[in-house]
Amino acid sequence: MALKKIYNLLYRHHGPQHWWPGDSPFEVMVGAVLTQNTAWINVERAITNLVEHDALSAEVIVKTHPKRLAAWLKPSGYFNVKAKRLKNFCHWYLQHGEYQGLNQWSTDTLRAGLLSVNGIGPETADDILLYAFARPVFVIDAYTRRLFSRLALINGDEGYEELRALFEQGLAREAAPVELFNEYHALIVIHAKHHCRSKPVCEGCCLNRTCVVPEQG
DNA sequence: ACCCAGGGTCATA
DNA sequence: TATGACCATGGG
Numbered sequence: 001m002a003l004k005k006i007y008n009l010l011y012r013h014h015g016p017q018h019w020w021p022g023d024s025p026f027e028v029m030v031g032a033v034l035t036q037n038t039a040w041i042n043v044e045r046a047i048t049n050l051v052e053h054d055a056l057s058a059e060v061i062v063k064t065h066p067k068r069l070a071a072w073l074k075p076s077g078y079f080n081v082k083a084k085r086l087k088n089f090c091h092w093y094l095q096h097g098e099y100q101g102l103n104q105w106s107t108d109t110l111r112a113g114l115l116s117v118n119g120i121g122p123e124t125a126d127d128i129l130l131y132a133f134a135r136p137v138f139v140i141d142a143y144t145r146r147l148f149s150r151l152a153l154i155n156g157d158e159g160y161e162e163l164r165a166l167f168e169q170g171l172a173r174e175a176a177p178v179e180l181f182n183e184y185h186a187l188i189v190i191h192a193k194h195h196c197r198s199k200p201v202c203e204g205c206c207l208n209r210t211c212v213v214p215e216q217g
Numbered sequence: 218a219c220c221c222a223g224g225g226t227c228a229t230a
Numbered sequence: 231t232a233t234g235a236c237c238a239t240g241g242g
Contacts, residue, residue, distance in 0.1 A: 036224040042240060043223085077239040085225085121225045141223060189223050
């Protein structure tokens with residue numbers, strides 16, 4: 001299967017990434033919201049601010065004034081929007097029993113619950129499912145589309161759910177899907193960071209023969 | 218000075 | 231359903 005072969009090449013080249021950076025499932029969830037369209041380095045600064053104010057907790061976040069929360073989130077950009085989204089998420093999170101309670105839910109139910117929160121879309125939900133709840137969900141992001149479009153394995157304009165199904169089913173026979181999906185998404189991101197920044201055609205990066213990706217086809 | 222970053226929502230046609 | 235505007239900081 002082509003998907004597993006590409007994974008092996010990425011893994012061989014970049015090594016294990018052991019994602020998600022973060023010391024607790026809740027920190028992963030917060031990071032997933034804060035990293036929306038934002039460089040991770042800036043998310044780290046915002047999380048550091050939360051930690052320094054003992055605010056990396058759902059209870060504290062829901063009762064912190066929006067302006068105050070937004071000030072802590074400032075380095076991660078969109079701070080007013082993200083303050084709102086974090087609060088929305090934390091309300092929902094506390095309301096449904098936090099990690100212990102939510103972890104009893106089936107993956108489909110949990111996913112639907114996450115998507116019901118205003119500010120959590122499919123990618124953020126899947127980040128949380130995979131990296132905080134260890135559910136076998138494949139995260140689709142812009143890098144995934146870019147990489148596999150260039151490999152001509154997808155068109156690029158498919159819907160999110162269509163692509164997610166494609167990857168999950170394409171790797172369904174592999175052992176340990178959670179670990180595989182975890183590393184795979186992380187490798188795609190790290191790969192993009194190192195080699196695939198320029199957009200249209202990827203000259204001189206991993207996508208031509210000199211690097212990770214096998215020659216056309 | 219410009220472009221992008223580990224997206225999502227909302228208004229409009 | 232499908233675009234477009236908007237959110238906003240920080241690094242290259």
